[in-house]
Amino acid sequence: MKKQKICHYCEGKGYVEIRDCTAEIQREETCVFYEGTGYIIEEKEANN
Ligand SMILES: [Zn+2]
Secondary structure, three states, X not given: OXXXXXXXXXXXXXXXXXXXXXXXXXXXXXXXXXXXXXXOOOOOOOOO
């Protein structure tokens, strides 16, 4: 099993709720991090 860490920006949903100043949800936008997957993509580190 792969361990996946959720994106804390969108809390693993893959999108974020855009709220106005009254905290009303205006729209949902694909999370700009990790290609909108909601999960942290760990980049392979160079081992050599
Ligand atoms: Zn995210």
